[in-house]
Amino acid sequence: MLSAIAIIPSAPVLVPELTGLAGAEVADLRSAVVAAVSSLPNHWVGIGVDPEDQVAGPEAVGTFAGFGVDVQVRLAPALGEQPGPPSDLPLCxxxxxxxxxxxxxxxxxxxxxxxHGRESEDALVQGKLLRAEIDRTADPVGVLVxxxxxxxxxxxxxxxxxxxxAPAQLLLDDALAGGDVAALARLPERVLGRPAFQVLAGLCGAGPRSATELYRGAPFGVGCFVGVWQP
Known part of the structure; x- marks a missing residue:
């Protein structure tokens, strides 16, 4: 069953090792991300975008080496075994x-x-299919966009x-802050994460029970929103 939805940006500057002196500029953003993700249970489905469709499973190990520092990450607890070599994971x-x-x-x-190029109608359908899959799970499932x-x-x-x-970013921010799935369904192409936000819209059907904004801003010129939806 769907428990909660956290929305965060696909921003490498969240990782302190990658920011250097710029870290202070994103301190509020990072704090908001921590608060949003704290709302999720221990089973997540993530939603993101990349040039091609793909799935990254819980066994995946990745690294931020391509962004300048070899910070390794996992999608599940290590359970004591030695991790395999890092996969070429998308940023999300x-x-x-x-x-x-x-x-x-x-x-x-x-x-x-x-x-990135997925059509809006198809993204909405994918969201509905994902919701049906989550609803078949007895344990609480969190979605991380x-x-x-x-x-x-x-x-x-x-x-x-x-x-x-700026108007496109305002449309996105207001839609996420207000749980407005109809507005998400008509996002323009210039919104980088458009397919992910439209999958979210399909996932939530008529909309969430509540939507909470934790951060909106544009560090380094990229629109970032952080929030929590309760389905």
Whole structure:
């Protein structure tokens, strides 16, 4: 059964080893992420995006070496065995593994990764199918959405500055803050995590019972939202 939903950004700056002196700029974001993930039980399904569909299972081990530091993460407890070599995990799975280790080290996660180009209607259908799968599970299941907003919000943003990005980010932030699944269903393509947010919309049907905003902002020009939905 679906227990709770935590929404966090797909932001490598959450990992202190990767931020250096910039860590103070994301302290509030990191604290909000810890609070959101604390709401989840010990069985997670993650939702994220990458160029191709894939699934990262609980046995997966990954590393942030591609981001400059070999910080290794797991999607489940080690149980005493030696970990295998790190897999080439997408960023959303790496961050799910990192927050698991920081907040819920006893948790086990499976990450469903959806392609950036997935059509909105199909993403909504995938969310409904995922909800049906979760509802067949007797134990409490938490959903962790790991996805970004718009990456063109400041001159130093990864996508450069585009003034038309701010309205799209506001639409996303307000939809997540208010549990507005209809607004999520019509997100524009420029929202980087659009398929993940639309899978979330399909997962929640008519919407969550409650939605709590813990953070919204744009550190380094990328829209980040953190919140908790109660289904």
């Amino acid at each position: 799975a790496l961050l799910a593994g990192w927050v698991r280790g920081q907040v819920r080290p006893a948790a086990t996660a499976k990450i469903q990764v959806y392609a 790991v996805a970004d907003g718009v990456n063109t919000l400041t001159p130093s943003a990864p996508g450069g500055y585009d003034p038309t990005g």
